[in-house]
Amino acid sequence: MPLNLIVCVKQVPDWEAPADTFKIDPERNKVIPPPNIDPRISLFDEHAIEAALQLREKHGGKVTIVSLGPDFAQRAVKQAVAMGADEGILLKDPAFEDSDTYATAYILAEAIKKIGAFDLILCGRQAADWDVGQVGVGVAELLEIPCVSIAQKIEVSDGRVMVERLVEGGYDVMEVALPALITVSNEVNKPRYPTLRGIMAAGKKQIPTWDAAALGIDPAHIGANAAHARVLKLYVPVHEAHCEFLDGDTDEEKGEKLALRLREAKLI
Amino acid sequence: MVAEVSDGKLAGIAQELLGAGRRLADALGEELAAAVLGSQVGDSGTEAIAYGSDKAYVIDDPLLASPQPDAYAAALEHLCRDVQPSILLLGKTSLGIEVGPRLAFRLQTALGSDCTDLRIDADSKRLIMTRPVFGGNAMLEMACADCFPQMASVRGKTQAPLPRDETRQGEIVNRPSGIDASVVRAKFISRNKKAVEGITLTGAPIVISGGRGLKGADNFKPLKELGDLLGAAVGASKAAVDEGWVPPEMQVGLTGVTVTPNLYIAVGISGAAQHIAGMGYSKNIVAINRDPDAAIFQRAHFGVVGDWQKVIPAFTRKCKELLEK
Numbered sequence: 001m002p003l004n005l006i007v008c009v010k011q012v013p014d015w016e017a018p019a020d021t022f023k024i025d026p027e028r029n030k031v032i033p034p035p036n037i038d039p040r041i042s043l044f045d046e047h048a049i050e051a052a053l054q055l056r057e058k059h060g061g062k063v064t065i066v067s068l069g070p071d072f073a074q075r076a077v078k079q080a081v082a083m084g085a086d087e088g089i090l091l092k093d094p095a096f097e098d099s100d101t102y103a104t105a106y107i108l109a110e111a112i113k114k115i116g117a118f119d120l121i122l123c124g125r126q127a128a129d130w131d132v133g134q135v136g137v138g139v140a141e142l143l144e145i146p147c148v149s150i151a152q153k154i155e156v157s158d159g160r161v162m163v164e165r166l167v168e169g170g171y172d173v174m175e176v177a178l179p180a181l182i183t184v185s186n187e188v189n190k191p192r193y194p195t196l197r198g199i200m201a202a203g204k205k206q207i208p209t210w211d212a213a214a215l216g217i218d219p220a221h222i223g224a225n226a227a228h229a230r231v232l233k234l235y236v237p238v239h240e241a242h243c244e245f246l247d248g249d250t251d252e253e254k255g256e257k258l259a260l261r262l263r264e265a266k267l268i
Numbered sequence: 269m270v271a272e273v274s275d276g277k278l279a280g281i282a283q284e285l286l287g288a289g290r291r292l293a294d295a296l297g298e299e300l301a302a303a304v305l306g307s308q309v310g311d312s313g314t315e316a317i318a319y320g321s322d323k324a325y326v327i328d329d330p331l332l333a334s335p336q337p338d339a340y341a342a343a344l345e346h347l348c349r350d351v352q353p354s355i356l357l358l359g360k361t362s363l364g365i366e367v368g369p370r371l372a373f374r375l376q377t378a379l380g381s382d383c384t385d386l387r388i389d390a391d392s393k394r395l396i397m398t399r400p401v402f403g404g405n406a407m408l409e410m411a412c413a414d415c416f417p418q419m420a421s422v423r424g425k426t427q428a429p430l431p432r433d434e435t436r437q438g439e440i441v442n443r444p445s446g447i448d449a450s451v452v453r454a455k456f457i458s459r460n461k462k463a464v465e466g467i468t469l470t471g472a473p474i475v476i477s478g479g480r481g482l483k484g485a486d487n488f489k490p491l492k493e494l495g496d497l498l499g500a501a502v503g504a505s506k507a508a509v510d511e512g513w514v515p516p517e518m519q520v521g522l523t524g525v526t527v528t529p530n531l532y533i534a535v536g537i538s539g540a541a542q543h544i545a546g547m548g549y550s551k552n553i554v555a556i557n558r559d560p561d562a563a564i565f566q567r568a569h570f571g572v573v574g575d576w577q578k579v580i581p582a583f584t585r586k587c588k589e590l591l592e593k
Contacts, residue, residue, distance in 0.1 A: 004548065015403055019541060019563055022405045032400065102373065130408075131522065132381045132403050134369035141373040146338070146453035149366045152516065162457070167362035168525075169468065169517050170461040172335060176454045185523065186506070187516045230379035232396065233409040243555070243571040251574035255582030258572050263590045267531045267552055268474070268498055 003061035003119045003156065005052040007085070008108055008139065009045040011069050011076040012040065012129040018229055018246070022236070023251070029234040043078045044124025046191040048184050051154055052122050053084045053192070059156060062086045066111050067095060068104060078223035082194030082202035089115070093211035105138030107222060110215040112143065120161065121181040125150050133183075140181035148174045152187035270315050270344065270364070271324075273306035278315045280471075281359035283429035285422060288386055289357055290320035290430060292395065295388040298354065301325060303347055305340060305445075307333035319440030320430045324438060326352070329445035334456035337366035339447060345374050346446035348417060355395050356417040357386075359424065368421045378412045381417040386428045395420065401521055404541035404548070424470075425528040425549065442557070462517055469520065472501035474531045475547070477520050478513075479505035481536020481557065485513040491535060494584045498552040498592070503527065505543045521546035535576045539564025565579060 021034035033039065041049070065088040067073045077088035091111050099107065101141045112118065121140070126133030133149075140147035152171060153164035158160040159178050164171040166185055192231045194202070212219055220226060246261060248254040262268045269289040271282035286302060293300035301323040302316035313324035325347060340363060342505045346502040348356065348371070356371075356558035358364040358384050372379035380397030387396050394411045402410045428468035438544040469475060476491050476498075488502065495502045503520040504513070520527055537543060539555070539562055547553070548567060555568035556576050565571045572579050 013402070015542075016540075019405060022402065024406060028533070031406070099322065101369075102376070102378070105373070126381075128403065131399075131403065133365060134372065134379060134381060137366055137369040138373045141370055147370075148368070148454050149337075150362065163454075164460075165362070166516065167335065167459070168470075170459065172362075173457040175457050180454075185516075186510065227378075228372075228376070228413055229380070230411050230413050230416050231408065232411055234401070234540050235407055235409075236405065237407050239566060243565050243568045245571045245573065251572075251578035252582035254572045254574050255579035256586040258556075258570065258579070259583050259586035259590060261570060262531070262554070263587075265392050265552070268587060268590070 001059060001159065003055055003059045003100045005055060005061060005063045006112055006115060006118050006121045007045070007048050007052045007063060007065050007080065008069045008121065008123045008136065009040045009049065009065055009080055010042045010124075010127045010133040011067065011073040012042045012127055014040050015043060015128040022071045024234055024236055026235065029231050031234070039072060041079055042124055043128040044126060044186060046182060047186050047188050048065055048122040048124050049080050049083055049085060050189045050191040051184050053169045054189065055120070055154070055156060064089065064115060066091065066108060066115070068107055077207050078202045078205065079194060080203050082198040083192055083225050084198060085148065088205065088207045090207050090209045090213050091215070095212045095219040098227070099231045100227035101132055101134045101138060101224045102228050103226050104147055105135045105224040107215065107217060109133065109139050109142035110217055111210060112139070114210065116213060120156070123181065123183045125183045125185050136181060136183040142156055143181070146180050149178055149183040151182050154182060154184070236238050269300070269302055270359070271302040271304045271312065272359060272361060272363060273304060273312045274440050274503070276308055276310035276312070278312045278319070279359070281361055281424050283319050284424065284427040285357045285359055286316060286319040286321055287429040288422060288427035292355060292386060292388055293322075296354070296393060299323060301351070301353070303327065303344065305332050305343060305460045317436050317440075318432050318434050320436070320478040322430065322438050322493070324440050326440060326442050327445050328442070329447070329463065331447060331449060331452065335363050335459070336454065336456045337363060337370065338452045338454055340367045340376070341370040343445040344371050347443070348375055351432035353417045355392055356419045358421045359421070360421045361424070366420050372419050372514045375417065377415040377417060377419055378423060380410055381421050383420045383422050386420055386422070396419065400545055402541070404555040405450035424526050462515065467499065467501040469501045469503050469518070469525045469527055472527070472529055474533070475500050475503050475520070475527050475529045475550070476500050476533040476535065477503035477505060477509055477537060477547070478535045479537030479543070480507035480511070482508060488514060490580050490584065494580065494587070496588055497584060505537045505540070506541065534564050534568070535580065538562045539567060
């Protein structure tokens with residue numbers, strides 16, 4: 001049975017950027033994007049795209065990407081298309097800005113309703129910026145479909161999905177009927193790189209943009225004013241660096257000194 | 269607070285949440301109740317009181333026997349609509365990760381994910397939640413707008429439990445779950461625990477972790493040998509797991525296990541915020557890395573700049589010698 005797959009992706013600051021490029025605007029409680037480092041698709045979302053592509057390769061069907069964000073989020077959609085996704089949609093409206101978890105899930109759920117028929121929605125387990133991990137599960141709640149989170153393996157057969165869900169010290173096997181939503185962890189696969197052909201195709205691909213009006217969303221239900229959560233303070237924690245380095249002429253000597261020092265400190 | 273029960277006993281995270289809950293309830297002058305959910309929960313209700321609760325709602329239902337988030341979310345929704353708590357605490361466990369957001373969406377409130385600190389604002393009496401964001405690069409303080417319950421999922425090993433006190437008085441209220449089998453749409457089939465060699469990471473007094481600098485699966489062997497010698501558990505960074513050198517359950521970090529051992533030894537680990545999020549609260553941190561500028565040294569108490577392949581064998585030999593004395 002061909003599968004109609006939807007993947008929700010988010011564009012975030014590069015999580016592998018050096019820590020000293022990370023800056024905050026304390027007045028506005030916002031992160032200042034590092035000037036020379038491009039944002040990229042959130043870590044776990046790349047795995048979600050790969051999971052969708054693998055399911056399409058096995059079962060046939062279609063992969064549609066949905067991303068909520070400003071203009072630069074179009075790059076995330078294009079990158080997913082370059083990896084092999086069929087279609088992409090950008091959800092953009094000034095009214096969407098500063099939406100909290102609930103409003104974000106609501107906008108995504110309304111967009112998915114507008115897309116229409118789907119079998120499986122895939123999301124990353126959490127975004128690599130705010131590390132909240134609620135939007136995926138929330139979309140399932142709003143669409144009233146079953147959900148399994150933190151998947152490390154997904155197998156579809158006869159309208160049902162078997163999912164290995166990561167738990168402490170192992171995994172649970174869970175079973176759901178389609179349509180459903182699954183959030184994936186990085187253990188699920190290794191995301192592919194876009195091919196040159198994919199990049200060419202993505203360049204030409206039209207990415208439609210839907211705003212609040214196109215989705216029939218009342219702006220009163222989204223954005224900063226509708227937020228259930230309030231940001232009070234964002235700050236970079238200060239750690240006093242007082243590392244005691246063990247010196248020696250050779251690495252072996254340093255290793256021995258470390259053992260003696262830890263013994264002295266009664267740590268071993 | 270939501271008290272998870274494991275094998276008929278109050279889970280460790282439940283004891284920590286009871287400690288945190290007690291402190292918040294005292295700051296507010298309110299009552300602390302434990303929602304003890306599970307099947308065949310034994311004396312977990314009385315235990316919750318011994319660990320700090322004034323009241324225990326005991327919800328014992330066969331539908332809660334297996335870790336089905338659907339069933340737990342529905343039972344908690346039922347309870348919350350009925351008792352209307354001002355604050356609801358959950359553990360950031362595999363169950364809590366899914367039950368928390370479901371409940372927050374159904375109750376139309378906000379949930380602070382993965383909180384490491386909780387306090388009551390003296391003026392507004394609101395719950396202030398502190399949580400690491402951007403992979404641990406920053407901390408966020410947040411609160412709920414005018415919505416209830418104010419929900420927080422709490423990272424393990426960040427809240428001190430109270431000492432167990434059998435003489436504490438409290439009320440046990442047995443309640444029906446209010447749910448039936450129709451709420452379970454994601455069905456639990458089986459749990460597969462992988463037998464981890466040696467000592468498990470959570471609760472180990474010493475943890476030795478290897479990272480990208482180990483350059484291969486075989487190179488974890490010397491760490492395991494050292495682990496056996498010191499009575500330590502062996503963990504890994506996300507990079508080592510991503511390379512396929514070790515299984516995911518060995519991952520220490522934001523999306524892996526959180527550990528707070530007395531001694532943490534990071535070998536060939538650069539110290540990405542992702543990793544720090546899982547071990548930054550360790551009491552003593554040792555870093556062994558070739559790069560003197562590696563971020564891990566900013567968090568370490570003891571450091572060795574050098575090639576771990578030379579440092580570790582010498583370190584192991586010396587430890588053996590010292591321990592045999």
